[in-house]
Each structure stands twice: as structure tokens, then as C-alpha cells.
Amino acid sequence: MIVIVDYGVGNTGSLLNMFRRLGKMAKLSNSPEEISTASHLVLPGVGAYDHAVKRLDSYDGLREALHDAVVDRGHPILGVCLGMQLLVKSSAEGEGEGLGWIEGDAVRFDSAHGMRVPHMGWNTVNRTASSPLVDGLPDDSRFYFVHSYHVELVNRQDELLSTDYGVQFSSAICRDNIMGVQFHPEKSHRYGLALLRNFTELC
Amino acid sequence: MLTPRVIPVLLISKRSLVKTRKFGKFDYVGDPCNTAKIFNELEVDELIVLDIGASRYSSSINYDLLKDMASECFMPLAYGGGIKSIEDAERLFRLGVEKVSLNSSCIVNPDLIGGLARTFGSQAVIVSIDVMRRTNGSRFVRGSLSVNNGGLDPVAWATEVAERGAGEILLTCVEREGSWSGIDLELVSEVTSAVRIPVIAQGGVGSLDDVRRAIIEAKATSVGVGSFFVYQKEGCGILVHYPSQDELKELFVA
Numbered sequence: 001m002i003v004i005v006d007y008g009v010g011n012t013g014s015l016l017n018m019f020r021r022l023g024k025m026a027k028l029s030n031s032p033e034e035i036s037t038a039s040h041l042v043l044p045g046v047g048a049y050d051h052a053v054k055r056l057d058s059y060d061g062l063r064e065a066l067h068d069a070v071v072d073r074g075h076p077i078l079g080v081c082l083g084m085q086l087l088v089k090s091s092a093e094g095e096g097e098g099l100g101w102i103e104g105d106a107v108r109f110d111s112a113h114g115m116r117v118p119h120m121g122w123n124t125v126n127r128t129a130s131s132p133l134v135d136g137l138p139d140d141s142r143f144y145f146v147h148s149y150h151v152e153l154v155n156r157q158d159e160l161l162s163t164d165y166g167v168q169f170s171s172a173i174c175r176d177n178i179m180g181v182q183f184h185p186e187k188s189h190r191y192g193l194a195l196l197r198n199f200t201e202l203c
Numbered sequence: 204m205l206t207p208r209v210i211p212v213l214l215i216s217k218r219s220l221v222k223t224r225k226f227g228k229f230d231y232v233g234d235p236c237n238t239a240k241i242f243n244e245l246e247v248d249e250l251i252v253l254d255i256g257a258s259r260y261s262s263s264i265n266y267d268l269l270k271d272m273a274s275e276c277f278m279p280l281a282y283g284g285g286i287k288s289i290e291d292a293e294r295l296f297r298l299g300v301e302k303v304s305l306n307s308s309c310i311v312n313p314d315l316i317g318g319l320a321r322t323f324g325s326q327a328v329i330v331s332i333d334v335m336r337r338t339n340g341s342r343f344v345r346g347s348l349s350v351n352n353g354g355l356d357p358v359a360w361a362t363e364v365a366e367r368g369a370g371e372i373l374l375t376c377v378e379r380e381g382s383w384s385g386i387d388l389e390l391v392s393e394v395t396s397a398v399r400i401p402v403i404a405q406g407g408v409g410s411l412d413d414v415r416r417a418i419i420e421a422k423a424t425s426v427g428v429g430s431f432f433v434y435q436k437e438g439c440g441i442l443v444h445y446p447s448q449d450e451l452k453e454l455f456v457a
Contacts, residue, residue, distance in 0.1 A: 013299030017274050047324035116424070118326055118370070120401055122248055123205045140448070142206075144249075144279055146326045165205060187279050187301065189246045 002026035002200060003038035005066070007059060009052045010044025010083065011186070018186040018193065024200050032065035040200060041069060045082030049106070049149070052082055053096025063099075070101065076177045076202045078133075084173065084180025085151055093149050101178045103154035113166030118148040123171075123183075125161040131174050133198050134160050141191040143171070143183035150182060177202075207418045207455055208248040208425035211432045211445065212405060213238060215284075216256035218268055222430055223255070224381035226333070232433055235268060238443055240275040242432075245445040250276055251373065251403075251427060253304065253331070254284030264291060266298065273299030283331055283373075287312075292319055296327070304329040304373055307346040310355070313367060320368030329403075330364040331373040332357060334390060342390065345377060357390065358397045365398040372402045373427060379407025381430050383437045386413055391421035403427050409437065411446060415454050 004015050006028035019026035026042075029035060043066075045052050056062060069075045079087045086098045091106035098106075109117045122142045127134060150169040153159055161172035163182075171182045179199070185192030213235060214221050220238050221229040232238075235252070242250055252272060256262055264285045273280055282295055283304025292303045309315050309330055319328045333345045334357045344355040361372055374394055376387035384407050391404040404417040405427030413431075417423040435442040446454070 011296055011299060011301055013273060013297050014301070017299050018277065020274070021277070046327065047322070051322075116399065116401065119205065120326065120371075121205050121208050121425070142448075145205075146279075184279075187277065189243075189277050193277065 001034075001038055002040040002042065003029050003034055004042045004044060005035065005062075006030045007052075007055045007062065009055050010046050010080070012044055014184070014186040015042060015044060015080070018196055019200070022193065022197055022200065030059045030062060032061040035062070035065040036068045036073075038069060038075060040202070041066070041075060041077040043077060043079040043083035043086060045080065045084075045086060046146075047082065048093065049082065049085065049091040050094030050096045052086060053094065053098070056086070066099065070178060074177050076199065077179065078199050079180035080186070081147060081182060081184055084182055085149060087173070087178060087180045088151055091149060102158055102173055102175050102180070104151050104158070104173075106149040107152050108149050109165065110167070115166040118146055119165045120146045123163050123165065125163050125171050128159050128162050129157065129174075131160050132202055133174060133179055133195065134172065135198060137191060137194055141194075143181075143185065143188040143191055145171075145183045147182060151180070206248075206451065207423075208403075209414055209446070209451060210249045210251055210403060210425055210427050211242050211247055212251045212253065212427040212429050214429070215252060215254050215265075215268070217262075218265065221255070222381060222433060225377055226255070226380055229255075232441055236271045236275060238433075239272045241443045242445065243275050243277055245443075246448070247278060247445050249279040249281065249425075251281045251283070251304065254282075257285030264295070266294060269295065269300060270298045281329055283329070287315070289315075289318055289322055292323065292327075296323065302327050302329050302371070304331045306331040306333065309364070310344070310346045313363070316364055316367040316369050320370065325368050325370035325400075328369050329371045329373050330369040331375065332360060332364075332394075333375045333377050335377045358393050361394045361398050361402075365400045369400060371400055371424075372398065374402055374404055375427075376406035380405075382407050383409030383430060385409060386417040386421065386423075386426070388416060388421040391417055391423050395422040395424075401425065405429070411450070411454055418455060
């Protein structure tokens with residue numbers, strides 16, 4: 001069963017709609033037992049970083065259950081938008097501690113590049129590594145983004161996709177079973193559908 | 204490259220899709236869910252749904268209808284009409300709506316903007332500004348008929364809502380609404396040069412060139428389109444349509 005981590009942050013309805021469209025069973029949960037035993041986990045997230053960290057920590061045993069599922073059992077997890085930024089250690093947006101599973105930090109877009117912040121709208125991606133998550137995506141794939149911070153990786157080999165917004169930033173990252181996308185696949189038409197289908201087919 | 208968003212704007216009233224002229228008299232256009240489904244198949248950039256009945260008749264938000272519409276939308280969906288509290292917004296986000304649009308309610312209670320932005324993030328909060336013109340030519344912000352706002356100045360109000368945490372402004376020139384006569388570029392330019400947040404220009408699009416001019420000349424971030432995407436031509440029958448990605452790409456190459 002695919003479990004969407006329900007910690008009160010993120011548009012969980014849209015993710016459920018997309019999995020329903022894919023014909024996959026998915027449910028919302030914040031129960032440590034259900035999270036530990038999920039086949040696939042999705043960590044959503046929108047809004048402010050510290051608010052999300054606080055919410056994550058407000059459920060007893062949630063971090064431990066995520067660690068158990070992802071690090072000990074190796075089940076695939078996909079962080080979406082702010083959920084991807086939680087996969088790294090910290091963010092310039094706040095003080096809270098991220099999950100730290102992938103080495104890096106979230107940093108703010110530098111408005112010195114003359115681009116409006118947030119980066120909001122449809123943008124394209126460049127594939128920088130191959131992975132089952134991004135296999136078979138059409139060349140003209142476009143995704144819906146809305147964010148003011150982006151992840152800066154310590155190891156470039158953890159990057160799957162990059163996107164140009166004044167600077168090239170990592171729009172999808174992956175280390176083993178731990179994956180994150182900065183865009184909203186659940187709101188990115190057939191391109192997002194293809195990516196989420198790839199995710200559900202990982203084992 | 205980030206492409207400007209071209210956004211169909213659907214007006215609903217009591218479960219029906221309608222189209223207005225100058226937000227006044229309206230025609231029945233079709234079924235909202237079916238239209239959302241067609242726009243989804245056409246892979247539109249985003250969809251804005253405004254319930255003109257919810258504030259006009261003070262009726263409540265039609266959550267059932269929005270849930271059905273959201274399940275057809277695999278692109279960002281914004282909703283406006285009758286949102287008065289953080290709880291209203293939270294319920295909408297759980298249905299699969301990404302952004303809420305405030306109009307009269309934030310003229311009455313401007314603190315709602317900051318409250319929503321702090322809880323859900325600015326990216327989820329649109330403030331919709333309807334602009335009308337007095338006989339002497341000066342402009343003012345119109346709330347719903349029951350709201351006496353004392354004639355707010357559009358640029359001053361746009362600046363204030365941005366400071367209060369709005370993530371985006373939906374700027375409508377009411378006189379152009381449903382007119383096919385082009386966007387009020389002067390109004391849009393005034394607002395886009397006063398604020399740093401994205402501005403969706405709306406009201407009067409009758410051709411793709413009108414869309415282009417709003418983006419290139421008036422520096423709008425995105426353009427909202429009503430009649431032009433719903434009718435075959437001005438005065439003709441209903442034909443829901445949307446330009447291809449190639450047409451849109453071409454459009455914005457200066």
C-alpha cells in the first residue's frame with residue numbers, strides 16, 4: 001500500500017486523485033505502524049519549512065517510523081516540493097532539522113539573477129542521471145513548480161534532473177531508495193502521471 | 204525556461220458554468236465538471252474557478268462540486284468565492300485545490316490574507332482585485348455589492364495585499380470582462396510595476412495577441428481567459444478550446 005504521510009502539510013487531495021487515476025491504492029496516514037509497513041511512501045509538503053518540521057515532530061514516533069521504513073527496510077520514498085527539501089539536513093528558511101538522508105541544504109533563490117521569487121509555473125527539466133524514476137519521460141516534459149528555496153546537493157551524483165531558473169538547480173534528486181522532486185508531479189498532467197507511475201512500480 | 208501561464212477562468216453559479224459580461228448579466232454555458240475535464244485533456248497550465256453566486260447570494264461554498272472538479276484537474280486549481288476563514292481554505296486544500304482566491308472577504312477583513320499566508324504559505328493565496336472606472340476616469344476597487352469599500356485605489360490595494368502576504372494578484376478590469384476588446388494594458392502595467400509578486404491579468408482577452416501583449420507589454424506574469432476559450436468566436440456557440448504548447452511557445456518569443 002502506498003502511504004501519503006499525513007502530517008497536516010501539503011495538498012494531499014491532489015496526490016490521492018493522481019494515484020486514483022493511476023489505478024493504485026493509496027491512503028493518507030500518520031500512524032507509525034502504517035508508515036513502517038508501507039510499500040511506498042510519499043512525503044508531501046507546501047508552505048514554510050519550520051512549520052513543516054514542527055508538524056512532522058508533533059506526531060509521536062513519526063520520524064522513527066520513517067527511519068525504520070526508509071533507512072532500515074529500504075522502502076522507496078518520494079519527497080514532493082517541500083517534502084524533497086525535508087530529505088536534506090537543513091534549510092536557510094528556518095532552524096528546524098530535516099531528515100538528513102541526502103547530503104545537502106535548501107537555499108533561497110538569489111534574486112540577483114533578476115528572476116521573480118517564488119519560481120512559480122511550468123518549467124522544463126534536463127536529465128542529469130538515469131534512474132527508473134525518470135525513465136521514459138517525454139523529451140518535452142514540463143512540470144509545475146512553486147517554491148522559493150531549492151536543494152543544493154553536496155554530491156552532484158545524487159541529482160536526477162536539473163532545471164534552469166536564472167541558475168541551474170536540482171529539480172529531482174535520488175540516493176538509492178530515497179527520491180525527491182521539487183515540482184508537483186500530481187499537478188503536472190501526463191508528465192507527472194508518468195513519473196508517479198514509475199515511482200509506484202519501484203520495488 | 205519558465206513559460207508564462209495562460210489560465211482559463213471559469214465562473215460558476217449554483218452548480219452551473221456561466222459566462223458574464225462586466226460581471227453582470229450571465230449566460231448558462233455548461234457543466235463545470237465536464238468543462239474542467241475538457242480543459243484537463245487540453246493540458247491547460249492552470250485553472251481558476253470563481254463562484255460568483257457564493258459571494259453574491261452569500262451562499263456557502265459548494266464543496267461537493269469542487270471535489271468533483273478537483274478530481275478532474277491534474278494541473279493547479281485555484282478557487283474563489285465565499286472563503287471567509289482559515290477553516291474554509293483548509294477544507295478546500297484537502298479536496299485538491301492548490302490556491303484560494305480572496306476578494307470581498309479580505310476587503311472586509313484584510314487580516315485574513317496574512318492568516319492564510321502564515322498557515323499555508325503565500326503561494327496558496329491569491330487576492331482578486333476587480334477594478335472599475337468612475338465617470339471622471341479614475342479607477343477604484345469594487346468588492347461585492349454588499350461591501351462598501353470606500354473606493355480603494357487599485358495600486359494602493361495591490362501594494363497592501365502584497366505586503367500582507369498575498370502570493371499572487373488576479374487583476375480584473377471589470378469593464379473589459381466578456382468584451383473581447385483586449386486587456387487594459389495601462390491598468391496592468393501600473394500594478395505590475397508597483398508589486399513584486401506575480402500578477403494574473405484578466406478581462407477582455409479576445410485573441411492570442413491580447414494574451415501576448417499583456418505579458419510582453421504590460422509585464423503580467425500570467426493571463427486569465429474567459430469567453431475566448433469557451434466560445435467558438437464572439438457571439439457564436441460554445442466550443443471549449445486552448446492553444447497548443449507550440450502555439451504558446453511561439454507566442455512569447457519576442
